[in-house]
Amino acid sequence: MTDSLVRARNRTRYPLILLRAMVVTDFKLRYQSSLLGYLWTLLRPLAMFTILYIVFVSFLKIGAGVPYYPVYLLFGIVVWGFFVETTTQGLASLVQRGDLLRKINFPRYVVVLSISGSVLISFGLNMVVIVFFMGLMRVPVRPAILWLPLLFLELVVLSVALAFILAALYVRFRDLNYIWEVLIQAAFYAVPILYPLTLVPTAWAKLLILNPVAQLLQDARYAMVTPETETIVQLYGGAWAYIVPLGITLVLAVFSVVYFKRQARYFAEEA
Amino acid sequence: MTQPAISVSGVSKDFLLPHLRQRTIKGHVLNLFRRRRILEVQHALHEVTFDVRPGEFFGIVGRNGSGKSTLLKIMAGIYTPTRGGVLINGRLVPFIELGVGFNPELSGRDNVYLNGALLGFSRREVDAMYDDIVGFAELQDSMDQKLKHYSSGMQVRIAFSVATRARADILLIDEVLAVGDAAFQQKCFAHFEWLKEQGTTIVFVTHDMHSMKKFCDRAVLIEDTRLVAEGSADDVARRYLELFTPAADP
Numbered sequence: 418m419t420d421s422l423v424r425a426r427n428r429t430r431y432p433l434i435l436l437r438a439m440v441v442t443d444f445k446l447r448y449q450s451s452l453l454g455y456l457w458t459l460l461r462p463l464a465m466f467t468i469l470y471i472v473f474v475s476f477l478k479i480g481a482g483v484p485y486y487p488v489y490l491l492f493g494i495v496v497w498g499f500f501v502e503t504t505t506q507g508l509a510s511l512v513q514r515g516d517l518l519r520k521i522n523f524p525r526y527v528v529v530l531s532i533s534g535s536v537l538i539s540f541g542l543n544m545v546v547i548v549f550f551m552g553l554m555r556v557p558v559r560p561a562i563l564w565l566p567l568l569f570l571e572l573v574v575l576s577v578a579l580a581f582i583l584a585a586l587y588v589r590f591r592d593l594n595y596i597w598e599v600l601i602q603a604a605f606y607a608v609p610i611l612y613p614l615t616l617v618p619t620a621w622a623k624l625l626i627l628n629p630v631a632q633l634l635q636d637a638r639y640a641m642v643t644p645e646t647e648t649i650v651q652l653y654g655g656a657w658a659y660i661v662p663l664g665i666t667l668v669l670a671v672f673s674v675v676y677f678k679r680q681a682r683y684f685a686e687e688a
Numbered sequence: 689m690t691q692p693a694i695s696v697s698g699v700s701k702d703f704l705l706p707h708l709r710q711r712t713i714k715g716h717v718l719n720l721f722r723r724r725r726i727l728e729v730q731h732a733l734h735e736v737t738f739d740v741r742p743g744e745f746f747g748i749v750g751r752n753g754s755g756k757s758t759l760l761k762i763m764a765g766i767y768t769p770t771r772g773g774v775l776i777n778g779r780l781v782p783f784i785e786l787g788v789g790f791n792p793e794l795s796g797r798d799n800v801y802l803n804g805a806l807l808g809f810s811r812r813e814v815d816a817m818y819d820d821i822v823g824f825a826e827l828q829d830s831m832d833q834k835l836k837h838y839s840s841g842m843q844v845r846i847a848f849s850v851a852t853r854a855r856a857d858i859l860l861i862d863e864v865l866a867v868g869d870a871a872f873q874q875k876c877f878a879h880f881e882w883l884k885e886q887g888t889t890i891v892f893v894t895h896d897m898h899s900m901k902k903f904c905d906r907a908v909l910i911e912d913t914r915l916v917a918e919g920s921a922d923d924v925a926r927r928y929l930e931l932f933t934p935a936a937d938p
Contacts, residue, residue, distance in 0.1 A: 434805050434808060438801065438811075442794065442802055445794065446794070516788070517788060517789050517806075521764075521766070521788055592714070
């Protein structure tokens, strides 16, 4: 091997070892003392689904026009859950590991990535449940499903970028967790998770869909569950509108790297 | 002339006093309206310069609050100096504390793997040395218990046992030896002696002049954020003790 190759491998070796150890630890800690253990990863979104289904479908008849609405709803909850868990747990991650930051010198980004990693594993398990439900309800699989990996990539990039920014900010501003909690609560209703976008006046729908989470969720539902869902392409009559949500995602991603790098050397003093 | 193992040149470190630091948004907003921002700076280190030669057992001594632990953290790359810089030649491993990252909710076994990862060992590497680690700590029967059920002595033993595996050219040690009983301290020092014979550079922060004189080749004395003495362990130990005797000058 050439010298530079060896060096590149040595540089990534330590972060990878750490990342793996932290993800494993996080997963073990999260479920080890609960009776049902890992099952909670699946039971939590299912419980949430049941509640929302009873309230909004049985009583308020909101999803009546949408085919396969239960899968449509569950899928929305799981995607939203990933976004919420990655950002809220990411936000607290650096401060929680302050002890570690003060005592050894290691790449700080590993802390945030390890959280994202363990949330991603839960997300993967949840997707298995969704595929199972799709089979149960005989949802037809269409070629559009091939878009799914790209949409998940957008979801991961967006969530992890926000996690990095929030984590670095939280080291300085300890009010941020409360603010973020409220924002997340509000966003839950601003993203078409439980209601179909068709229920919203078009002008509002056009605004809501510019949120990257809303855009990718609707696209992912289109790809996976049913073509009868409003996506950004249908609302704007063309793909050009993607420039807003994708632009937001890209800007956040670049900013997160720059900002986190700049702040990282002060984490040991401030976390 | 060989390159120094560690070269500390003109290092200063200022902290903003924690209780005055604005940690809330409210604090920041209020600050915007104040004409003069209240920023009290605490100087933790002032223009510290010295070299550690390869293979040396090097002591850093000073009273509480003198800045010696800050210096160690800067050498370890944990803090960024406000001014000046540190050059390191070789792989440096800091032991600011034994058992960093230990989690009381995990078993002894899991903690060994986690701590090993922090030292840069992959799972497979820890697999290979696992029996030795447990054997050295003499804890064969308790590895599947959670760490919180260990006595503090047991925790220190397993932590130290993992730590001895670290492959380093330079070791930074911060009063690790303050913990554990006499037999354990004996074991620690025996290990450090062995490392020294292997050519490892060791930087050792301590209050204990007895062990300092016994092990260190050279040392520096930090007093009130400045380096006030540098030289043989005996000289520096004498200067340190003088700090506590009131000046007898007429």
